Amino acid sequence: MRTAVILAGGSGTRLWPASRRARPKQFLALGDAPGESLIAATARRLRASCEAGGVFVVTAIDQAAQVADALPGLPKDRILAEPLAKNTAAAIGLACIHILARDPDATLGIFPADHHIADESQFSSLVERSMTLCEDSGDIVTLGIVPTRAETGFGYLELAAAEADGSHRVTRFVEKPDAATAATYVAAGNYLWNAGMFFARADRMLAAIERHLPDTFAALAAIRTALAAGHDEIAAETARAYPTLAAISIDHGVMEPVGKAGGLRTLPAEVGWNDVGAWSALAGFRHPDADENIITGDAIAEDARGNIIFAGDGHAVAVIGASDLVVVTAGGATLVVPKNRAQQVKRAVDLLAARGLTHYL
């Protein structure tokens, strides 16, 4: 059955002060729909395509309760809690063994919890095509985002020529390039952004992990064995296994060697994808008001243009006579930074940490 796996392991502070160590950005309502968190939007987008197998979420053990709050319809046994963050190879491997124990025939679509997709209908159609493609071919499939700028913040997929079905073999994973290299990629036309969305039969994915990351597979196998023995045993075995796991991304650990061996395909996606990597990213997908302000929560902007204002946690914000700022209040902290310097939020986090004010982080 077609099954969605949402990876909700983020711990970023790039959207501080709304995102925190203890509340990563997938739990924030950043889209136009008031109150809908990114993870809730991610699950909603997959409802139709993955109706048969439903949704699983892999998350950190201390975020499991937040995931349950954010996805109130999700049965609790579909939240797979990791005792430690061990990057995506371990998370996806854990999802594979849990899902295979219920459904040996599962096909997985794997998605980050905290991205925004503007064109949901195009996205759904590509998810269905990707599912069909990996079921029919036995290959792993990834959605590659057609680049809209020479972005240096993402990895790229290098493609072979298109095949008859519109898919491409992925010949190479490229790390975040410098600006000149990124420009040549965009100009060349055969590079797509790696958005971390993968499709595969669950048994195929686990076999790829076994082949390319045998130590990871071995550690997970102990959990798999315990799956027959009831919930307490699984949790204990997971707690035992995780410290031994290497923290490796699925991209490096599995997709790159699978791609080299010719087993990875991509479908180019133009779906209004946005990784919401900074407050300024909201300008890429939110609908501004008549003064070009993007306002979330109880906020007012008067004689003010082009601001991104976020009033979280029952806090009010008033911006009077100021323009092109990011103004965010959440969780007992406020950030003010010009929109074109929104990437520098990390500096605020570092300075507060240096002053020992870690309770605001």
Place this chain on the structure above:
Amino acid sequence: MRTAVILAGGSGTRLWPASRRARPKQFLALGDAPGESLIAATARRLRASCEAGGVFVVTAIDQAAQVADALPGLPKDRILAEPLAKNTAAAIGLACIHILARDPDATLGIFPADHHIADESQFSSLVERSMTLCEDSGDIVTLGIVPTRAETGFGYLELAAAEADGSHRVTRFVEKPDAATAATYVAAGNYLWNAGMFFARADRMLAAIERHLPDTFAALAAIRTALAAGHDEIAAETARAYPTLAAISIDHGVMEPVGKAGGLRTLPAEVGWNDVGAWSALAGFRHPDADENIITGDAIAEDARGNIIFAGDGHAVAVIGASDLVVVTAGGATLVVPKNRAQQVKRAVDLLAARGLTHYL
């Protein structure tokens, strides 16, 4: 005995969101001394000059507890709570009858609770001179502030020529002038700002109220009679009297006619007086950091100059890469406004009120 009366009846929102309907600015710590509220600084400045008679505070009944918190050394029976705000003539009259009941020979110095004085030693010296002057002459004395700019936000005192002791008769009270008129006042040299600070023997002040505001005096006389009958009677009589009182300022109701009759003198004061009428006023008396930022509370400013940042109520603020802003967070609300438009905070308050968000005001 020389006795200070602090008028703490303010209810302004000019320093919103730190000042609120329920927390006027006298309770805010806005000076360089961390944690010292304006009212605490006012009381501290008067400690030496009014050591004999001590301090009384007239305040609204719902702010009495905040006054007690702000002035922990003040005996509770020195907080005179008004059941309704009836402007300064009633407040000063109430203080007169309470203080005269204890000390028929009292001399009063009357001070707003929420102003800042930079030159405390010069101020103390003028308070002592004013006390002596009103004791010796039987006149009422006011400190008039030597203007430093053609301010249109204050009333002015028009002076006669200096007398031998350096004091001047006040010949006229002038309402807030327009800019051109203010400029002529400053150029003329015989106008001072009216800062609402008055000195008089208590019996002299009460006699002036009796003469110029006989209705106010009559209503207060009932409270005076009750003062012999114990605390419950006083509170009940005060509650009965206050609704009948007209809301009249001491300036209009008493000082203007006293001045016309030749009974009001002033000593010109150059004491770094500031009425703290807007956030931008902090630039007039606070010591900025090396980047010209004025920071109160848990706030950081990075690559940011000339900002006024106030982080109240255990909230943190980070300003990155922005300049010449007022950024205030307090009581569940945040204000961002350019420093040169800080007067427009009222617009934010009005807009929030119009949207029904009155719990932030």
